[in-house]
Amino acid sequence: MRPLLSALVLLSILPAASRAQLGANGATASFKGSLPPKPTSALDPEKEAGYSRLVDRLQAEFEEVRKHPRSADAAIFLKALRYAIDFDEWYDKKPEDSEKKVLELINEAKKRIFDLKRNETPWLKGAGNKVLGFYSKIDDSAQPYGVEIPEGLEIGAKEIPMWIWLHGRGDTATDLAFVYSKLKATKPGQFRPQGTIVIHPFGRYCNGWKSAGEIDVLECRDDAIAHFKVDVNRIALAGFSMGGAGAWHMGAHYADQWAVVHTGAGFVDVKRYQKLTPEKMPVAYEQTLWGLYDVPDYARNFLNVPLISYSGEQDAQRDSAEYMMEVLGKEGLKPPHLIGAGMGHKYHPETIKEVQALVEKAVEKGRELFPNEIHIQTKTALYGRMKWMNLHGLEESWKDARLDAKVAGAQGIEIQTKNVSRIVFYPPPQVRKGGDKVTVKIDGSELSLTIGPEMPKFETFMSTGPKVAGGFCRLIKENGKWRDFGNAQPFQHEGPEGGKPSAHPGLMDTSFMKRFLVVLPDGKSSSAAVDAWVEAESSHFITRWRSLMRGDARVVKASEIKDVYEAGKTQSLILWGTPESNSCIKALAKSLPFKWDAKDLSPLNPVGNHPALDASTHVPLLTYPALKSAGFEVVINSGLTFREAHDRTNSLQNPKLPDWAILDITQAPSAESAGKVVEAGFFDEKWQVK
Known part of the structure; x- marks a missing residue:
């Protein structure tokens, strides 16, 4: 055996890789034409129908235990079976091997539902x-x-x-x-x-x-x-x-x-x-x-x-x-x-x-929650948090932004920034020992900030983080100078004047990384072509979310939303249609950055006059904080912007459209796009069309 080559190997020692990592078309070698692929060996239709009926009966039984704290341990079996049947996910060489898996999952689902009815969870016990x-x-x-x-x-x-x-x-x-x-x-x-x-x-x-x-x-x-x-x-x-x-x-x-x-x-x-x-x-x-x-x-x-x-x-x-x-x-x-x-x-x-x-x-x-130094590099405030420091806003999104902070004595913090407009931070314990004030030296300026209350459970600081009124210090950069924003109030999230915060820095795709609700039209528009496109594309997204992201999107009609602002407080709203066909879009129309009626469609560009497009053959796709609620937003006429053609390699499963786009729907949707993109762009940091 050759000697083991370990840490810090010099790049020049070893030969270059000997085989290609992707095929000639840029696809992963395992790609079989779609996700999920077509079945290898399909089940007999009658047997498949029988399994489907059995899953339906198990689902009815499961409803009796759905509220149990560990009911998801049983639900995963029913979902796996239902999706396999619906999408023909049979990939064994012989149908009987796929049937073996089906029967194993059915039997385990039965056992777990039976145990949950008795408030028992034996599958959690022991090693293995x-x-x-x-x-x-x-x-x-x-x-x-x-x-x-x-x-x-x-x-x-x-x-x-x-x-x-x-x-x-x-x-x-x-x-x-x-x-x-x-x-x-x-x-x-x-x-x-x-x-x-x-x-x-x-x-x-x-x-x-x-x-x-x-x-x-x-x-x-x-x-x-x-x-x-x-x-x-x-x-x-x-x-x-x-x-x-x-x-x-x-x-x-x-x-x-x-x-x-x-x-x-x-x-x-x-x-x-x-x-x-x-x-x-x-x-x-x-x-x-x-x-x-x-x-x-x-x-x-x-x-x-x-x-x-x-x-x-x-x-x-x-x-x-x-x-x-x-x-x-x-x-x-x-x-x-x-x-x-x-x-x-x-x-x-x-x-x-x-x-x-x-x-x-x-x-x-172990992980150190309160290190003396923190370093942040990002291109979006979505990924701006690091331990006790949060790069909350950029001067210009999608350009390199950096923040380097370090503790400087019992009451001091030094911060150097690049392309940063807002900062939120929690003064670490080593600074809190100095009293209720902290001196911040930032980009050559010096500020004295009041320290807010201590977090009772800050030691976890996982994906959501604790919330205590006034617990964070806040800095904002205006006209090239930093000032204390105060810790008695949060940054504004109410639409354009609040800027792009870390909770919603733009991109339609990022709205599907948190709780969302699909809101379908409750009426018709003046254009049959637009209505047909909306129906086809909303259906396409719901199916694609199910097949690729393995979940059933929550779906309602606009008429079921009594108050769009209230509904948007805890979830992103994915609105499909036009101001004519969707009452929720109509309620928000005046706050959107578009001129959009039955005839004309165009962005409200603050510089010069923008020629209107025919609203009967064009639709807007956009994300916007029109809800005036912290951390949530509307997305109009879009699901995930990467499509089936991009599944051939995970490296291409990235956003394909920016904050807004206008499509010409006379070009039929394809595996790469939902129509012909005639215009697209980013909103600036004040949510204005650039």
């Missing part, structure tokens, strides 16, 4: 592999995840560490296959950390751990924390291949959530990974939108969390890790990059031991 569920806050869907509990680990006796393992791409790994594999698993996964549970998020199937997929990771983490008494400061994030890409992405974008991040292979950006030359580049705004997920644009965040990378010596995806080592090196970081000698796209059996030892060491040390 388990499959559990939770209800997502996004759409109330039951989402599965796997858990490994090592022998001898006593749950509940004390707080324990946890690893989160992100799986690789699996085009046929839908709910049925995932739930079955975790139910029948008898062996532990790639890593076997001592005294530690390992959870396996589903990630909403196959989306590169982005969008609802990343929220799935956070939600199943929180479910496991609550049930298994996990130490929130000793959680490791790790993954390989698509999971490695997910670890890169979630490690950089949520760096404050982990004790350590381990990336095994995985892409980190679009342009380099797709090998895009100038003639292949998409439109400018789509290139700008790569800044939502491209990891190099968030590299500096790894100053906040230990990072351990692995690549096979001969793996084409090693290029991405080496590229990140170059980017990180420019930020003063030199994390371990272990190389598996002679390996392709898999772990070396000896190197994996080194990886585990390094991760376990970092987990044992």
